[in-house]
Amino acid sequence: MDALTTILNGVPATLGLTLAALALGAALGVPLVVLRRSGNRLVAGFARLFIELLRGIPPIVWLFIIYFGVGTTVKLSSWTAATVGLGLISAAYMAEIYRGGLNAMHAGQWDAAHALGLSRTAIITRVIGPQLVRVSIPASASFAIGLLKDSSVAYTIGIPEITSAAREVSQNSVDAMVPFLLAAGVYVAITIPCAWAARRLDTVLRSRVAR
Amino acid sequence: MSTPRPVAIRVTDLKKSYGALTVLDDVSLEVREGEVTAIIGPSGAGKSTLLRSINLLEEPDSGEIEVLGSVVRAADRIGPKSLNELRRKVGMVFQSFNLFPHLTVLRNVTLAQELVLGRDKKQADDRARELLKRVGLEDKADQYPSRCSGGQQQRIAIARALALDPRAMLFDEPTSALDPELANEVLLVMRKLADEGMTMVVVTHEMRFAREVSETVVVMADGRIIEQGKPSQVFTEPTHERTRKFLSVVLDR
Numbered sequence: 001m002d003a004l005t006t007i008l009n010g011v012p013a014t015l016g017l018t019l020a021a022l023a024l025g026a027a028l029g030v031p032l033v034v035l036r037r038s039g040n041r042l043v044a045g046f047a048r049l050f051i052e053l054l055r056g057i058p059p060i061v062w063l064f065i066i067y068f069g070v071g072t073t074v075k076l077s078s079w080t081a082a083t084v085g086l087g088l089i090s091a092a093y094m095a096e097i098y099r100g101g102l103n104a105m106h107a108g109q110w111d112a113a114h115a116l117g118l119s120r121t122a123i124i125t126r127v128i129g130p131q132l133v134r135v136s137i138p139a140s141a142s143f144a145i146g147l148l149k150d151s152s153v154a155y156t157i158g159i160p161e162i163t164s165a166a167r168e169v170s171q172n173s174v175d176a177m178v179p180f181l182l183a184a185g186v187y188v189a190i191t192i193p194c195a196w197a198a199r200r201l202d203t204v205l206r207s208r209v210a211r
Numbered sequence: 212m213s214t215p216r217p218v219a220i221r222v223t224d225l226k227k228s229y230g231a232l233t234v235l236d237d238v239s240l241e242v243r244e245g246e247v248t249a250i251i252g253p254s255g256a257g258k259s260t261l262l263r264s265i266n267l268l269e270e271p272d273s274g275e276i277e278v279l280g281s282v283v284r285a286a287d288r289i290g291p292k293s294l295n296e297l298r299r300k301v302g303m304v305f306q307s308f309n310l311f312p313h314l315t316v317l318r319n320v321t322l323a324q325e326l327v328l329g330r331d332k333k334q335a336d337d338r339a340r341e342l343l344k345r346v347g348l349e350d351k352a353d354q355y356p357s358r359c360s361g362g363q364q365q366r367i368a369i370a371r372a373l374a375l376d377p378r379a380m381l382f383d384e385p386t387s388a389l390d391p392e393l394a395n396e397v398l399l400v401m402r403k404l405a406d407e408g409m410t411m412v413v414v415t416h417e418m419r420f421a422r423e424v425s426e427t428v429v430v431m432a433d434g435r436i437i438e439q440g441k442p443s444q445v446f447t448e449p450t451h452e453r454t455r456k457f458l459s460v461v462l463d464r
Contacts, residue, residue: 111263112310117298117323130313
């Protein structure tokens with residue numbers, strides 16, 4: 001069988017895992033940043049500790065803790081373990097990205113929204129949220145590209161993604177070079193257009209709303 | 212003399228401090244309907260804090276605020292309902308404009324009309340265009356605020372506040388971020404608004420505006436109102452030494 005075809009068969013798993021973890025992280029990052037910015041110092045401190053723990057432990061160790069450790073008491077599929085593991089790490093990074101964006105936002109935006117009598121929900125969804133998404137795009141894109149590469153650790157718990165496919169080809173063909181170079185090429189073929197698209201999107205939005 | 216107009220805004224014994232720093236020290240103020248009140252004084256006097264307390268962007272430690280019949284006591288827990296009731300009656304304009312940069316000029320003026328007053332898109336658009344025309348910017352409706360000069364942005368901010376049909380307007384140093392030429396176009400809009408009988412409270416360093424447009428000048432220093440009266444009196448024969456000093460500095464420029 002063609003080595004490249006086999007490796008390309010790993011692309012859906014890599015993309016699927018990356019997108020699922022990113023979506024989980026983007027969603028969980030919201031409550032996490034709210035807790036992190038809480039006026040209650042105990043709550044804020046706890047959220048900060050949680051974020052630092054998630055960011056301080058290597059992804060592979062997290063996956064092992066969840067899949068082999070937690071997996072002994074709760075039945076977890078490798079997909080669930082990988083998505084939850086990378087999703088939690090993403091939540092920590094996304095919370096920090098959101099926090100940076102919120103800190104950069106002019107306090108006057110909240111003042112104006114409050115003075116207009118907008119409800120809390122409206123302020124978040126119509127005023128602060130859209131601006132936050134925009135300022136978070138560059139950092140989120142860098143993180144997403146890193147996550148796509150980090151998703152390769154999921155091969156250790158049996159997810160049939162790009163690296164795992166390359167390893168399989170390598171073992172079957174006793175070629176340690178070509179399959180991994182092909183895998184590298186496939187990763188780059190995904191990350192470079194993503195980086196380019198993110199930059200382009202950022203430029204377009206920036207030119208519209210630049211202050 | 213005509214009969215005195217009813218009180219629109221009444222602030223009673225307002226106190227506010229940040230830690231050891233007292234920014235409002237027992238401040239009381241009355242503004243009558245249709246009256247233009249200018250608040251002047253050295254920086255750090257508490258002018259902006261007083262203004263921001265009127266619509267509760269700043270929560271006072273104690274005291275009472277009454278705006279056109281809505282009463283809020285600092286001692287009570289202020290619920291979102293009474294907060295919105297009060298804020299609906301007053302519009303506010305800020306030194307830094309604070310337009311929403313991700314929305315077009317038109318959307319800036321229609322957003323709160325739809326979300327707060329429940330107007331439909333057509334009603335809100337019509338009202339917004341009418342107000343943009345009034346401030347001389349109907350051709351900017353589809354632009355983003357970043358494409359407008361500071362003076363234009365501030366006029367849009369005034370239109371945005373007026374769109375909710377407020378019964379009083381608060382201006383927090385509306386021209387301080389603008390160079391004189393742009394400041395002038397904003398002041399012209401404010402004069403027009405005053406002529407139409409809008410109740411206005413203006414924190415300002417524009418002494419000419421305070422002198423020519425306002426009916427009452429309030430002088431603040433160190434968190435207190437040290438003097439207030441008609442501009443002709445405050446500017447020509449101030450009773451307080453501190454006022455005299457402040458005026459001699461700002462009028463000599």
